[in-house]
Amino acid sequence: RKEVEQDPGPFNVPEGATVAFNCTYSNSASQSFFWYRQDCRKEPKLLMSVYSSGNEDGRFTAQLNRASQYISLLIRDSKLSDSATYLCVVNIIGNQFYFGTGTSLTVIP
Amino acid sequence: DAGVIQSPRHEVTEMGQEVTLRCKPISGHNSLFWYRQTMMRGLELLIYFNNNVPIDDSGMPEDRFSAKMPNASFSTLKIQPSEPRDSAVYFCASTSYGDEAFFGQGTRLTVV
Numbered sequence: 300r301k302e303v304e305q306d307p308g309p310f311n312v313p314e315g316a317t318v319a320f321n322c323t324y325s326n327s328a329s330q331s332f333f334w335y336r337q338d339c340r341k342e343p344k345l346l347m348s349v350y351s352s353g354n355e356d357g358r359f360t361a362q363l364n365r366a367s368q369y370i371s372l373l374i375r376d377s378k379l380s381d382s383a384t385y386l387c388v389v390n391i392i393g394n395q396f397y398f399g400t401g402t403s404l405t406v407i408p
Numbered sequence: 409d410a411g412v413i414q415s416p417r418h419e420v421t422e423m424g425q426e427v428t429l430r431c432k433p434i435s436g437h438n439s440l441f442w443y444r445q446t447m448m449r450g451l452e453l454l455i456y457f458n459n460n461v462p463i464d465d466s467g468m469p470e471d472r473f474s475a476k477m478p479n480a481s482f483s484t485l486k487i488q489p490s491e492p493r494d495s496a497v498y499f500c501a502s503t504s505y506g507d508e509a510f511f512g513q514g515t516r517l518t519v520v
Contacts, residue, residue, distance in 0.1 A: 330506070331506060333508070341513075342499060342511035342512060342513050342514055343451070343499075343511050344511070345508045345509075348508075386451065388509075390506050395453065395456060395463075395464060396441060396453065396456075396501070396503070396509050397453060398443070398450065398451040398453070399450070400449070400450030400451070401450055401451070
């Protein structure tokens with residue numbers, strides 16, 4: 300079983316739409332959680348960390364549900380520049396970073 | 409800091425040849441990771457080091473793959489002999505005590 304599971308999409312949404320991604324993880328010893336963004340043919344880069352209390356950064360909101368072992372990312376008022384692949388990441392005890400396979404988002408004019 | 413530096417950026421080689429990928433982590437980071445990315449399997453963790461010591465290499469696909477970290481500023485991933493199915497983008501990343509992982513720009517490997 301994979302450590303992190305994501306719906307690969309693709310998600311095609313119009314500009315201004317709200318879109319949500321979910322991700323589940325299998326190891327209850329997971330300590331920290333992140334969302335990374337990867338543009339085509341580029342390296343992944345940190346979008347935001349995910350905290351137990353939930354956190355918001357502008358149009359982006361991340362939430363963590365430890366009981367159900369899932370992480371979510373909500374993007375409001377989608378922009379064309381949001382088109383990318385979004386990777387869910389968990390850091391398991393011992394400093395092992397595991398990535399989901401990514402969810403592809405295309406924002407359409 | 410220049411960030412994580414990988415070389416070469418692109419590598420095309422013939423099946424059976426040895427391939428060596430190189431990585432220089434960010435100075436002061438204590439963990440280094442090697443990942444492989446393909447369309448089919450996404451981003452896979454191959455191996456990671458803490459303080460230059462290999463901790464988990466369970467993701468290394470076969471004995472043809474080996475990785476070393478002789479010091480805190482350098483790591484290599486070697487494939488010998490290479491096969492067409494090894495074609496992928498290989499990323500190196502480093503982090504400091506589980507904080508944000510920073511990635512290099514990757515090496516795009518093509519084995520023909």
